Amino acid sequence: MIEAYFTHLLILICIYLTLAISLQLSMGFTGLFNLGHIAFYAIGAYASALAALAGWPFLAAFAAAGATAAIAGWILSLPTARLKGDYLALATLGFFFVVNAVALNWNDVTKGALGLPGIPKPEIMGVSFADNTAFLGLAALTAAACFLAVRRIAKTPFGNVLQAVRDDELAARSLGKDATKAKATALCASALFAGLAGSLYAHYITFIDPFTFNIGELITVLAMVIIGGLASLEGTVLAVVVLVLLPEPLRFIGMPSSIVGPARQAIYAAILLLILARRPRGFGGRVEAQ
Amino acid sequence: MIQVLANGIIAGAIYALVASGFSLVYSTARFVHFAHGATVAAGAYFLYFLSMQLGASFWPSAVVAVAFAAAVGIAMNAFVYKPLRCRNASSLVLLMAGFAMLVLVEAALLIAFGADIKTFNAIRVEKGMEIAGAVITPLQVSIIATAAALLLGLHLFMKRTRLGKTMRAVACNKTLAEARGIDVEKTHTYAFAVSSAIAGVAGVLIGLEQGLEPTMGANLVIKSFTGTVIGGIGSVPGAVLGSLLVGMAENVGAWFLPSGYKDAVAFVLLFAFLLFKPDGLLGINRGVNK
Numbered sequence: 161m162i163e164a165y166f167t168h169l170l171i172l173i174c175i176y177l178t179l180a181i182s183l184q185l186s187m188g189f190t191g192l193f194n195l196g197h198i199a200f201y202a203i204g205a206y207a208s209a210l211a212a213l214a215g216w217p218f219l220a221a222f223a224a225a226g227a228t229a230a231i232a233g234w235i236l237s238l239p240t241a242r243l244k245g246d247y248l249a250l251a252t253l254g255f256f257f258v259v260n261a262v263a264l265n266w267n268d269v270t271k272g273a274l275g276l277p278g279i280p281k282p283e284i285m286g287v288s289f290a291d292n293t294a295f296l297g298l299a300a301l302t303a304a305a306c307f308l309a310v311r312r313i314a315k316t317p318f319g320n321v322l323q324a325v326r327d328d329e330l331a332a333r334s335l336g337k338d339a340t341k342a343k344a345t346a347l348c349a350s351a352l353f354a355g356l357a358g359s360l361y362a363h364y365i366t367f368i369d370p371f372t373f374n375i376g377e378l379i380t381v382l383a384m385v386i387i388g389g390l391a392s393l394e395g396t397v398l399a400v401v402v403l404v405l406l407p408e409p410l411r412f413i414g415m416p417s418s419i420v421g422p423a424r425q426a427i428y429a430a431i432l433l434l435i436l437a438r439r440p441r442g443f444g445g446r447v448e449a450q
Numbered sequence: 451m452i453q454v455l456a457n458g459i460i461a462g463a464i465y466a467l468v469a470s471g472f473s474l475v476y477s478t479a480r481f482v483h484f485a486h487g488a489t490v491a492a493g494a495y496f497l498y499f500l501s502m503q504l505g506a507s508f509w510p511s512a513v514v515a516v517a518f519a520a521a522v523g524i525a526m527n528a529f530v531y532k533p534l535r536c537r538n539a540s541s542l543v544l545l546m547a548g549f550a551m552l553v554l555v556e557a558a559l560l561i562a563f564g565a566d567i568k569t570f571n572a573i574r575v576e577k578g579m580e581i582a583g584a585v586i587t588p589l590q591v592s593i594i595a596t597a598a599a600l601l602l603g604l605h606l607f608m609k610r611t612r613l614g615k616t617m618r619a620v621a622c623n624k625t626l627a628e629a630r631g632i633d634v635e636k637t638h639t640y641a642f643a644v645s646s647a648i649a650g651v652a653g654v655l656i657g658l659e660q661g662l663e664p665t666m667g668a669n670l671v672i673k674s675f676t677g678t679v680i681g682g683i684g685s686v687p688g689a690v691l692g693s694l695l696v697g698m699a700e701n702v703g704a705w706f707l708p709s710g711y712k713d714a715v716a717f718v719l720l721f722a723f724l725l726f727k728p729d730g731l732l733g734i735n736r737g738v739n740k
Contacts, residue, residue: 193542195549239725246482249545250675251724254717257672265710272710375668379553382546419561426557429550436547437533 167292169404174299175360176400178306180384181393182353185310188391189319190346191326193245196236196252197354197381199259200229202373204355205362206263206270209279212363218282218289222359229355230348232259237344256378263370275369282363289363299360306353311393313349322346323391376425383432387442395444403428454701456584462677462697463597464659466690467652469674469681470604471645473689476678477621478641481541484548485526486674487667488555489646493519494653494662495559498568508570516650523646524639526551532635552667559664569661593655600648601690607644608686617641669713676720682730691731695719 179201186192208225212218240251263270270276281290282298289295313319324332325339333339362368384403388396407424415423435442468490475483497515500506530547579586608614619627620637628634656666673696674689681692696716703715723730 239721242728243724245540245542246545247679247724247728249542250482250672250679251721254672254676254720257669258714258717261711261714265708375665376553376557379550382549386546418565422557422560426554426561429554429557432550433530433547433554436539436543436550437530440537440539440543 164292167296169408171292171296171299171364173401173404174296174303175357175364176381176384176404177303177397178299178353178357178360179381180388180396180400181303181306181310182350182357183381183385184388184391184393184396185313185353186346186350187385188389189310189314189326190322190343192343192347193249194252194347194350195249195378195382196255196259197350198373198375198378199256200232200351200354201358201361201377202259202263202370203232203351204229204358205368205373206276206358207355208359209276209362209368210269212280213276213278217284218280218363219284221363222282222356225355225359225362226352227355229358230352232355233348233351234344236351237347241340241344256375260370260373263373270370273370275367275372276362277367279362279366279368281366295364299364302356302360306356307393307397309349309353314391314393318342318345376421376428379425379432380428383428383435386432387435389442389444392442392444395442398443403431451705453584454705455698456586456590458698458701459694460586460590460593460659460697461700462694463594464652464656465670465673465677465693465697466601467597467648467655468670469677469689469693470601470686471648472671472674473678473681473683473686474604474617474641474645476683477686478617479531479535479638480624481531481544482548482675483531483642483645484545484671485551485555485667486523486548486645486649487669487671488552489519489523489526489649489667490653490656490670491559491662491664491667492522492555492653493646493650494657494666495563495568495664497654497657498563498570498662501570502568512654515654516647519650519653520643520647523642523649527639527642532638552671556664556667563662563664565664567661567663568657570657589658593659596651596655600651604644604648604686613640672720673716676716676723678730679720679728680723680730685730688730 179197183194183197186194186197204225207228208221211221211224216224236252236255240248243251264272266272281288282295283289287294289298314323321332321337321342324335324337325342329339380403384396384399387403388399407420407427410420410423468486472483472486475481475486493515496518497511500511500514501508530551531544534544534547579588608618616627616632616637617640619630619632620634624634627637652670656662674693677693677696678689679692680695681688681690696719699719700712700715704712707715
């Protein structure tokens with residue numbers, strides 16, 4: 161029993177790791193103040209769920225989730241290429257609300273508020289991942305792949321361009337770097353991994369609805385990135401583990417589950433405020449939130 | 451069709467109240483006060499607490515609730531924004547702090563009052579009267595009248611009084627205003643007080659017209675930001691005009707699309723304006739290409 165509970169927590173940690181580290185790529189390394197990340201997570205979850213329910217094998221649905229989210233990232237990068245600061249933040253947040261409205265209202269496809277039940281557990285070449293321990297392996301693999309990929313990208317010359325764009329876009333441009341393209345690529349890659357995280361979530365819980373992807377989830381992943389420290393992957397890992405485990409004791413003091421959800425978000429929001437006020441670089445950030 | 455336009459004006463009047471305060475803070479303090487929506491919700495729920503749960507009579511409670519909203523705004527500025535500004539935090543950090551406060555207040559309201567929609571039964575539902583082919587209830591007429599009176603008052607306040615001039619001076623050039631002996635921090639406090647009180651009025655009106663939901667704040671902030679961008683950021687009359695347009699566009703959009711997409715219309719407008727006319731209808735271009 162207790163083992164099953166820990167496996168569940170570890171799976172959640174792996175999914176949030178994928179989500180938070182992919183946000184680091186666009187927000188931490190490229191300096192895009194992206195409030196639309198949960199939209200990519202939702203797009204991935206829906207794409208994967210719909211594909212799997214239509215009979216696609218898991219790997220195809222998983223790939224479709226990443227691809228659809230990446231395409232959405234590319235589409236979002238088109239109108240927002242020229243935007244900075246507040247405008248970018250609000251425009252990406254608007255994107256999140258549009259995606260949410262589509263998920264809620266496109267009844268023929270997403271079943272609207274009813275959500276999509278009965279999403280099959282993953283099965284790859286005859287091996288079933290219905291067991292949580294096996295699923296944890298899959299989630300951990302995805303999280304590790306995301307971590308390594310983002311770390312690798314950050315160290316390549318392309319990663320340097322991204323960080324140059326973050327620190328001084330004008331200077332990067334004057335050295336002949338294509339900042340617009342770099343930002344679009346970063347957003348695409350970031351969205352791709354968020355989509356994969358969404359796919360994992362959908363196949364793990366086996367049910368998704370538009371309310372799963374709410375503004376509270378957004379504050380959760382934002383808190384993870386800021387508390388971990390912008391552009392610090394190790395810090396993010398630490399922050400994800402701490403933030404997933406921190407509200408868990410609430411369950412044991414007999415709090416009803418309808419309160420646990422909002423209480424969790426209140427805790428994250430309060431910690432985020434505290435970090436912004438006291439330690440704006442987070443655990444291991446090299447860059448101050450700006 | 452006239453009915454649709456009438457509904458648009460009613461929705462727009464409420465957005466305009468929120469947007470005018472939002473725009474006032476944006477122009478004087480130069481950041482997106484995301485928690486402005488939380489002020490609206492806090493004021494409205496305080497009124498619910500006073501009149502429905504404590505049984506106080508409605509109109510005196512409404513006055514207290516407006517004062518409470520102003521106090522909430524002043525407190526947000528004093529305890530969160532001001533320390534951050536003193537540390538020279540960028541506008542994005544302030545935006546994020548506001549976002550965290552919004553989620554914090556939403557979660558607190560959810561825990562305290564539950565997720566269901568709350569209504570005041572202070573005003574008898576009266577039969578609508580027909581004006582030029584549209585059915586409008588007396589409440590809706592008074593909403594439009596209240597909004598118009600308040601906005602006109604705000605306009606005169608900004609143009610005629612000394613404090614209004616001080617605010618415009620800070621909005622125009624903070625350094626110069628400071629050099630002329632204006633206490634900038636004090637001006638910010640006044641701006642927060644005025645805008646939050648107006649937000650409180652908006653909260654009361656929304657409570658009467660639509661009922662209260664813990665999540666009402668986020669939606670209002672996005673709508674009023676859209677109105678502000680459309681009208682031209684930094685211009686209070688522009689914010690009012692833009693908000694009316696948002697209200698109209700939503701209701702006209704709901705005429706052609708499934709009603710659930712109503713919320714998405716504003717964001718499409720936001721994208722369109724950010725893309726093609728980022729300085730809005732009346733505004734001065736600031737921030738987009740900064």
